[in-house]
Amino acid sequence: MKKVLLLLLLSASGMLTFAQGNLITNTGARKALSLNGKWQYIVDPYETGFYDYRYKELDEKNPDAYWNTDVQANKTEKKEHGYIEKYSLNVPGDWNHQQPEFTFYEGTIWYKKSFDVEKTAAGQRYFLYFGAVNYRADVFLNGKKLGMHKGGFTPFNFEVPQALLKDKDNFLVVKVDNKRHADEVPTLNTDWWNYGGITREVKLITVPTTFIQDFVVQLKKNSTGKTPGKTPEAEGWVKLNQAPAAGETLTIEIPELKFKKKIAATGETTALSFKLPKVELWSPETPKLYTVIIRTKNDETTDKIGFRTIEAHGTQVLLNGKPIFMRGICIHGEIPQEVRRAYSEEDAEQLLHQSIELGCNMVRLAHYPHDEKITRLADSLGILVWSEIPVYWTIDFGSAEVLEKAKAQLTEMITRDHNRASVIIWSVGNETPISQTRTDFMHSLLTKARELDNTRMVSAALEVNYSALNDKNIIDDPLGEFVDLVAFNEYLGWYGGLPDKCRTTSWDTPYNKPLFISETGGDAKGGFHADSLTRFSEEYQEWYYKEQIAMFKRMPAKFVGISPWVLADFRSPRRNNPFYQEGWNRKGFYDDKGNKKKAFYQLKAYYDEMKKPKK
Structure with a gap:
């Protein structure tokens, strides 16, 4: 039973595995709306906005849930929570240094951000990306839960159904909980400060329906140095978010090396292998980086990559x-x-x-x-x-x-x-x-x-x-x-x-x-x-x-x-x-x-x- 519950937890949190994960990498090269800046907050040490008075998780539509709107439908509606500018925190940033009363605080704080979206053409997908939240993050948009993630120092993202997004006044809420627990990573006892909050960047990423989710390009081991005159060999893979259309091709290009290669896509993940005869190796003395471009019919991503071997x-x-x-x-x-x-x-x-x-x-x-x-x-x-x-x-x-x-x-x-x-x-x-x-x-x-x-x-x-x-x-x-x-x-x-x-x-x-x-x-x-x-x-x-x-x-x-x-x-x-x-x-x-x-x-x-x- 524990194993089943864990698998459900991992699935809900968006945690990545190579075969099934959904983490988008190289996000700086993506079209994105930054959600950094001032977020309103509610301090909730008793987690009142998440559990009822019997300590059962609130129903998604419960008006007392802090992920739901704080605007009264009419003057008789009871609302016992609200987000106002007076109570704001900077994102990214830990809460401990932003307000004196939060210096030693460990517990739950609800963050809320309103934003507008310029709707794009059909065939686009949207992902909310978080660089890191310490420690547990429950993410809600316009009253719907997108998912939960645990881990205070690694990135995660959740797909946002396009139908859920509004042109104006999207209501994004993140329940952030940095309490320590014996069965977490790290555990109860550490020798550093447990800074809580949305500590790294947040953005809404826009991608095509089929897009380049991740890729790796590195030199193969033993492809430099030990064998005089041996041409450096690169290898890696390109991972799409879903299986490509029949006959789809990928292109990898390194303009400075005048290298360009087209490869038939073999499924969600396509292996790469090629020689780089004129590459300048990356090292502390010469930290050379090359622009690497990966393209498909409908998508493109670019990164700066150094080539070296280490062993x-x-x-x-x-x-x-x-x-x-x-x-x-x-x-x-x-x-x-x-x-x-x-x-x-x-x-x-x-x-x-x-x-x-x-x-x-x-x-x-x-x-x-x-x-x-x-x-x-x-x-x-x-x-x-x-x-x-x-x-x-x-x-x-x-x-x-x-x-x-x-x-x-x-x-x-x-x-x-x-x-x-x-x-x-x-x-x-x-x-x-x-x-x-x-x-x-x-x-x-x-x-x-x-x-x-x-x-x-x-x-x-x-x-x-x-x-x-x-x-x-x-x-x-x-x-x-x-x-x-x-x-x-x-x-x-x-x-x-x-x-x-x-x-x-x-x-x-x-x-x-x-x-x-x-x-x-x-x-x-x-x-x-x-x-x-x-x-x-x-x-x-x-x-x-x-x-x-x-x-x-x-x-x-x-x-x-x-x-x-x-x-x-x-x-x-x-x-x-x-x-x-x-x-x-x-x-x-x-x-x-x-x-x-x-x-x-x-x-x-x-x-x-x-x-x-x-x-």
């Missing part, structure tokens, strides 16, 4: 067939100076340019998929990306329902960004405690990731047991057998001993795979100065990185990079030291005002050294 080969990571060292940093999708969720192009520019100033060629987007603007900007700037789903700490690993929710988020993440050259690692989780049940759960996610995309590496950030540390530490988590990159989080000198413990400590793994430090760090309150033994001082954090960097230099040859924790201080309810934290995780290289801490210069010097060619 774990033995104990090295090869980009375009050549070994790379990843000078990384972890990033939260947050703008600390304004204490809010990141969402705009300006936000992406701040976070990535701060990373570049630090000397990074790679970012780990933790612990959830970030806004699409940041992965697209990473493409343009030549920054490698680790992208992750929020399978974090103590997920219910024994639950088949939770596994399906994690797979849905994984699928949505990969589907949105599978044409981004910058994304080189799909991560299925962070610091999950070892057990056979957990390993089976995570192995299933890794398998799913490879099914969806076999052109990138898959990994997870593994946990270090500090109570079992000694001078020689072996990362032998059984999940290491299934990942491409053995990545682990270590905080030696902050959670385990003092920083000088690094002098006698070494790290290795029994797996013949690249070794990567996915987190390390210590707290420092910006502007607090003391001697290097004083916790939370900038001097302690500076000493921490001096010792860590000396340890990095003694790492085995399979050591391929690091992404310290974290670029900038960020909000966390777990961090309650009243003098140094005050609800902030202080492990950033930038403080919450945007100032660099002393440790910034330690890491930058190391990264600058790693940039130099080895003699």
